Amino acid sequence: MMVSSSRKITSILGSELDKLVTLPLILRTLMATFIVNVVLTAAFTSANLQGTTGAQSILDTGLASMGYLQAGFIILGILATCSEYTGGQIRTTLIVIPWRGFQLSTKHLALAVITVPMAFIMAASGVLYAFIMMKDTAAGIETGTVIRTVIGATGYLTLTTLLSAAVGALFKRTTPALVVLLGYYFIVSPLMRNYLPRIKNYSPDTAGSYMYMPLSTDEINALTVMQGTGILLLWTLLFITVAIILYRRRDA
Amino acid sequence: MLPYNESHNRKGVLWLLTINNLVKQRGNHEILSGISFKARPGRVTGFLGPNGAGKSSTLRILLGLDRATSGSALIDGKPFAELQNPLSTVGAALDGFGAHRMRTGRAHLRWIARAAGLPRSRVEEVLEIVGLTDAAGKRVGTYSLGMGRRLGMAAALLGDPEILILDEPVNGLDPEGIRWIRTFLRERAASGKTVLLSSHLMGELAETVDDVVIINRGKVVANGTLEEVIGSHSTLEEAFFALTTEHAGAVV
Amino acid sequence: MRAFNAELSKLFSLPGIWLAFLIGACAPAIIAALDSMAEKDDILAGVSTRLSEVGLIGLGAGVQGIIILGVLAVSSEYLTESSESGGGNQITTSLTAVSSRLQFLLAKAGAVAVISILLFVVAIVTTMSATKLILGEYAPVFEASKLVGVGCYWTFTALLAFGMTVLTKNGIIPLAVLIINSSVVTISYLLTKVTKLAFYLPDRAGMDMFMSDGYHTPITGGFIMFAWVTVLFIVAAIVFHRRDVAS
Numbered sequence A: 001m002m003v004s005s006s007r008k009i010t011s012i013l014g015s016e017l018d019k020l021v022t023l024p025l026i027l028r029t030l031m032a033t034f035i036v037n038v039v040l041t042a043a044f045t046s047a048n049l050q051g052t053t054g055a056q057s058i059l060d061t062g063l064a065s066m067g068y069l070q071a072g073f074i075i076l077g078i079l080a081t082c083s084e085y086t087g088g089q090i091r092t093t094l095i096v097i098p099w100r101g102f103q104l105s106t107k108h109l110a111l112a113v114i115t116v117p118m119a120f121i122m123a124a125s126g127v128l129y130a131f132i133m134m135k136d137t138a139a140g141i142e143t144g145t146v147i148r149t150v151i152g153a154t155g156y157l158t159l160t161t162l163l164s165a166a167v168g169a170l171f172k173r174t175t176p177a178l179v180v181l182l183g184y185y186f187i188v189s190p191l192m193r194n195y196l197p198r199i200k201n202y203s204p205d206t207a208g209s210y211m212y213m214p215l216s217t218d219e220i221n222a223l224t225v226m227q228g229t230g231i232l233l234l235w236t237l238l239f240i241t242v243a244i245i246l247y248r249r250r251d252a
Numbered sequence B: 001m002l003p004y005n006e007s008h009n010r011k012g013v014l015w016l017l018t019i020n021n022l023v024k025q026r027g028n029h030e031i032l033s034g035i036s037f038k039a040r041p042g043r044v045t046g047f048l049g050p051n052g053a054g055k056s057s058t059l060r061i062l063l064g065l066d067r068a069t070s071g072s073a074l075i076d077g078k079p080f081a082e083l084q085n086p087l088s089t090v091g092a093a094l095d096g097f098g099a100h101r102m103r104t105g106r107a108h109l110r111w112i113a114r115a116a117g118l119p120r121s122r123v124e125e126v127l128e129i130v131g132l133t134d135a136a137g138k139r140v141g142t143y144s145l146g147m148g149r150r151l152g153m154a155a156a157l158l159g160d161p162e163i164l165i166l167d168e169p170v171n172g173l174d175p176e177g178i179r180w181i182r183t184f185l186r187e188r189a190a191s192g193k194t195v196l197l198s199s200h201l202m203g204e205l206a207e208t209v210d211d212v213v214i215i216n217r218g219k220v221v222a223n224g225t226l227e228e229v230i231g232s233h234s235t236l237e238e239a240f241f242a243l244t245t246e247h248a249g250a251v252v
Numbered sequence C: 001m002r003a004f005n006a007e008l009s010k011l012f013s014l015p016g017i018w019l020a021f022l023i024g025a026c027a028p029a030i031i032a033a034l035d036s037m038a039e040k041d042d043i044l045a046g047v048s049t050r051l052s053e054v055g056l057i058g059l060g061a062g063v064q065g066i067i068i069l070g071v072l073a074v075s076s077e078y079l080t081e082s083s084e085s086g087g088g089n090q091i092t093t094s095l096t097a098v099s100s101r102l103q104f105l106l107a108k109a110g111a112v113a114v115i116s117i118l119l120f121v122v123a124i125v126t127t128m129s130a131t132k133l134i135l136g137e138y139a140p141v142f143e144a145s146k147l148v149g150v151g152c153y154w155t156f157t158a159l160l161a162f163g164m165t166v167l168t169k170n171g172i173i174p175l176a177v178l179i180i181n182s183s184v185v186t187i188s189y190l191l192t193k194v195t196k197l198a199f200y201l202p203d204r205a206g207m208d209m210f211m212s213d214g215y216h217t218p219i220t221g222g223f224i225m226f227a228w229v230t231v232l233f234i235v236a237a238i239v240f241h242r243r244d245v246a247s
Helices: A006-021 A024-049 A058-062 A066-096 A100-134 A143-171 A174-195 A204-209 A225-249 B055-062 B105-115 B120-130 B145-157 B175-190 B202-206 B226-230 B236-244 C002-012 C016-045 C051-061 C063-078 C090-097 C101-138 C144-168 C172-181 C187-194 C196-200 C202-207 C218-242
Strands: B017-026 B029-039 B044-048 B070-075 B090-093 B163-167 B194-199 B211-216 B219-225
Touching: A006 A024, A006 A066, A006 A100, A006 B105, A024 A058, A024 A066, A024 A100, A024 C187, A058 A100, A058 A143, A066 A100, A066 A143, A066 A174, A066 B105, A066 C172, A100 A143, A100 A225, A143 A174, A143 A204, A143 A225, A174 A204, A174 C016, A174 C063, A174 C172, A204 A225, B017 B055, B029 B044, B029 B055, B029 B070, B029 B194, B029 B211, B029 B219, B044 B055, B044 B175, B044 B202, B055 B070, B055 B163, B055 B194, B090 B145, B105 B120, B105 B145, B120 B145, B145 B163, B145 B175, B175 B194, B194 B202, B202 B236, B211 B226, B211 B236, B219 B226, B219 B236, B226 B236, C002 C063, C002 C101, C016 C051, C016 C063, C016 C101, C051 C063, C051 C101, C051 C144, C063 C090, C063 C101, C063 C144, C063 C172, C090 C101, C101 C144, C101 C218, C144 C172, C144 C202, C144 C218, C172 C187, C187 C196, C187 C202, C196 C202, C202 C218
Parallel strands: B044 B194, B044 B211, B090 B163, B163 B194
Antiparallel strands: B017 B029, B017 B070, B211 B219
16 A cells, blocks of 8 residues: 555655745745844834843743744644645645645645754744844843754744644645634634633643743743643644545545 | 656556446435446546536546435446555546635646655646646636636646546647647557546537447436447437437427 | 626636635624634623724634635635646636626626625624633623724725736636735734835725724715726726737
């Protein structure tokens, strides 16, 4: 059934990468996300310089736009899987690669290959911008902490992208996937944090946010970086598994 | 005519398509109720029936896109998903473009070639064969119906397969294209390959096919060589209407 | 009028529209219910300062459904993702059926506006029942002027989504921008920290129609948002009139 010679894996991974790279929407999403992120970071930085918001450190400011930045990566994930269903491309895909579970896993892998460097660049550019603008005002900053935080942010964005891709594969259509994911991340989740504080730490976004949030000890039920990563990772794997099971069962 | 013949030909294998008592239910509706037929190597098999008779559903099950409720559709005795090299065994062009609208025709063929481990030069070869070289750099969304069909053919031919499965191949083609496809399919069959094509256009087919399977409302109503199926009728078209129209007697 | 009826029937036959209805009609009630439960103790003790806002916040969130409505009304004309053959360009058919493009656009915008008002009425009923159920006699009584404000906000937002989608021809951007921007901490709110000009953004100004302690008076806020809608609609109409259908 599954032919797992390494040559086959490489060629299918290459093919999935080709698909992502040659899709203009993916490139445009990444570019738009980058630009918007820089603009928002600039806005946050300027607001912070005026002293109107509470956050002080360069890291806080540089990553303040994470909440919005993740939207770009959610869209990226959805596009990666939902684009298969445009113009009946899914039939071509399944005729060329009939091993469905293998194909969808490889797609997630290809997506991760693209997302990791992109997420790193965006997270780092935000912090860098904030550093350049605020270096006179802010207190001394440790390089180790910066690197750890940026890597955490990269991991968070990558896992969120993969989770979104799995949700996209479940829905097969861009619009409902977009409405559900953005609706959850931007409407339901913030409300949940207010009304249901007990379970918020188990949600993918709040738990995941501990991956890059500076360890503040004033919150009682804060998670450690590892706990946060674990919970988000579990959510992502859960969604990918469900997506694969459904993908294998249903008619294309 | 194609340089790939030797490398992929496995001697002593009969590239037979066997459809055996295929049943497909969608909801309460039975789309296919016990379809059985064979498509043999060295012959062009025409799979005929009115719109909605179940032609596409049969082909989709044969290609592993949809699941059969019961019965089997085998390629050389195996389900499609168990083929070692699907692309060089079966080339298929189903209805529609089978490609994402935002990608260029060339990029579309390239990811397919990459997945099957074929060199990029093969993409240029098939573009040349179907006469799409000039339009290869354009987005698929700008293609006409005929160009879309040619792109589908190009994808089907990439692996120089032993078996060709084409859904309504002449749909949307101009007279020149129709003539080209006829000659092309005859040549494929003459070189010992298996060709299965579905159509609702009788006139176009009579000159191309060797064997004919006619289905109506999910059941096979005629199956045999072209001569056998025409029988006492004057043309294939007459035979088709006699077999598929309920009030055939009243008309004649 | 015939074009308007045609647009209504097109909208009602879209599968995605039911999602819009569901969100528009239920989300306000659910949020109002949650909010009421959270505030219940304070309200019963008579110390709540937010009593008048309990239902309004929910109604503000219901605008999600309206955003989907406005976006889908246009994006469905351009591309339907379907596993079967090619993306359907329904727009070609539509423009053959209604020859004047301006008439087509007006009929569609009219249909969107009418549905959003109807949906708003449904949302008020569900929200009031939800707050009644939880707070009983303490349930807030909505001021009519504020309700009119929220209603205008819904309709204007629907038309903004509509106009944006005409320009982009694709639902992704308007959906992303509008949903993200109706989050708890909106981008426009953030921008108000940087420049006072951000108070003139459509959603900021529009919210002043029903939120207390606004930057503008309700009337001014409404006018500013309406001006945005009008300008966007004119730009959309010009672009729509000029471009080739197939492009």
